[in-house]
Amino acid sequence: MAEIQQNSGGGGKGGKKRAKKMSTKIDMTPMVDLAFLLLTFFMLTTTFSKPTVMQVTMPVKPKDETEKSEIKASNAFTVLLGENNKIYYYDGLLSTDTKPELKLSGYDANGIRKELLARKSNPNLVVLIKPDDKSNYKNMVDILDEMNITDQKKYALVDISNADVELIKSSGL
Amino acid sequence: MTPMVDLAFLLVTFFMLTTKFAPEEAVVVDTPSSTSEIRLPESHVLTVAIDKDKRIFFGVGDDEIKSELLRTVGAKYGVSFTAAQVQAFRGVGASFGTPIEKLPALLNLDSEQRKLVKQDGIPADSLNNQFIEWVVAAQSLSRKQFSTPAYIAIKGDGQADVPTVKKVIKLMQEKNINRFNLITDLETKPVAGN
Numbered sequence: 001m002a003e004i005q006q007n008s009g010g011g012g013k014g015g016k017k018r019a020k021k022m023s024t025k026i027d028m029t030p031m032v033d034l035a036f037l038l039l040t041f042f043m044l045t046t047t048f049s050k051p052t053v054m055q056v057t058m059p060v061k062p063k064d065e066t067e068k069s070e071i072k073a074s075n076a077f078t079v080l081l082g083e084n085n086k087i088y089y090y091d092g093l094l095s096t097d098t099k100p101e102l103k104l105s106g107y108d109a110n111g112i113r114k115e116l117l118a119r120k121s122n123p124n125l126v127v128l129i130k131p132d133d134k135s136n137y138k139n140m141v142d143i144l145d146e147m148n149i150t151d152q153k154k155y156a157l158v159d160i161s162n163a164d165v166e167l168i169k170s171s172g173l
Numbered sequence: 174m175t176p177m178v179d180l181a182f183l184l185v186t187f188f189m190l191t192t193k194f195a196p197e198e199a200v201v202v203d204t205p206s207s208t209s210e211i212r213l214p215e216s217h218v219l220t221v222a223i224d225k226d227k228r229i230f231f232g233v234g235d236d237e238i239k240s241e242l243l244r245t246v247g248a249k250y251g252v253s254f255t256a257a258q259v260q261a262f263r264g265v266g267a268s269f270g271t272p273i274e275k276l277p278a279l280l281n282l283d284s285e286q287r288k289l290v291k292q293d294g295i296p297a298d299s300l301n302n303q304f305i306e307w308v309v310a311a312q313s314l315s316r317k318q319f320s321t322p323a324y325i326a327i328k329g330d331g332q333a334d335v336p337t338v339k340k341v342i343k344l345m346q347e348k349n350i351n352r353f354n355l356i357t358d359l360e361t362k363p364v365a366g367n
Contacts (some may be wrong), residue, residue: 042188053354138331
């Protein structure tokens with residue numbers, strides 16, 4: 001305001017000329033900076049907002065007991081998910097007369113994965129996954145993930161039986 | 174520089190318009206990670222969230238079926254909703270965990286107040302199984318509206334207990350839903366054989 005007053009006092013012509021000399025171009029750099037910032041933000045958020053999923057297909061419920069498929073003990077490999085992130089496993093099936101040897105393992109690369117890879121030679125192998133009631137959902141996802149990592153095609157989520165719980169208890173592992 | 178700026182703004186506008194912000198979740202769920210690289214489909218998703226306190230939350234992604242779904246399930250339990258409540262369900266329907274009797278009260282609140290409400294999960298026991306009603310109603314509406322069944326996404330907390338997850342899966346198996354998507358975080362794949 002002060003300047004305008006001064007100019008009008010000193011003579012209109014000179015003031016007008018100075019104003020006309022001002023460049024019409026504005027500095028676009030900050031605007032472009034902002035534009036690219038927004039661009040990067042939206043680009044990154046669109047791709048990363050979609051979560052990944054793990055697909056699980058459960059068997060269709062058999063209409064009666066006879067439709068249930070039996071597996072041979074030689075092809076069975078049972079994995080028990082226990083409390084405190086413990087994994088137990090045994091070969092074969094558990095029945096009243098045979099007690100397989102229970103072993104303890106973990107979720108790390110040297111744990112259950114090694115055992116699964118060691119049994120890859122048997123193409124008919126079926127892995128029975130039995131999560132204990134005290135295990136958590138992360139354990140379940142981890143073991144299903146191990147199936148994907150080791151490329152194990154046949155596996156099933158099965159309810160844990162009382163005999164399995166007893167086996168864990170009596171083994172003391 | 175002008176053409177570049179033009180292009181930059183074009184892209185900004187494009188991404189701004191296409192981005193759909195993740196709907197607000199009623200519950201904080203810390204999902205475990207897996208090496209699976211499959212992405213969740215964008216539409217026709219029913220989300221079942223299970224938190225570490227064994228609460229079950231349900232959510233529908235598609236806005237088109239939300240109001241119809243609310244009326245269907247409401248009618249089954251004799252709960253009626255006003256037009257304003259149905260309108261409010263558009264925002265809430267993406268993730269909620271309230272028994273149907275308490276749903277009108279929740280819908281009457283504004284969005285700020287709603288965040289403060291502690292929802293106690295959808296009942297899913299054998300006496301009062303509202304959870305499966307929601308799933309079945311949403312599934313049949315999805316079939317009718319889009320002529321494809323919705324994907325079932327299970328979003329479990331890493332600390333959620335297995336019995337609850339198994340219960341949810343079993344309930345849906347009984348309704349002949351056998352395909353599930355477990356939502357996980359991405360983790361780098363280790364080299365098998367090492």
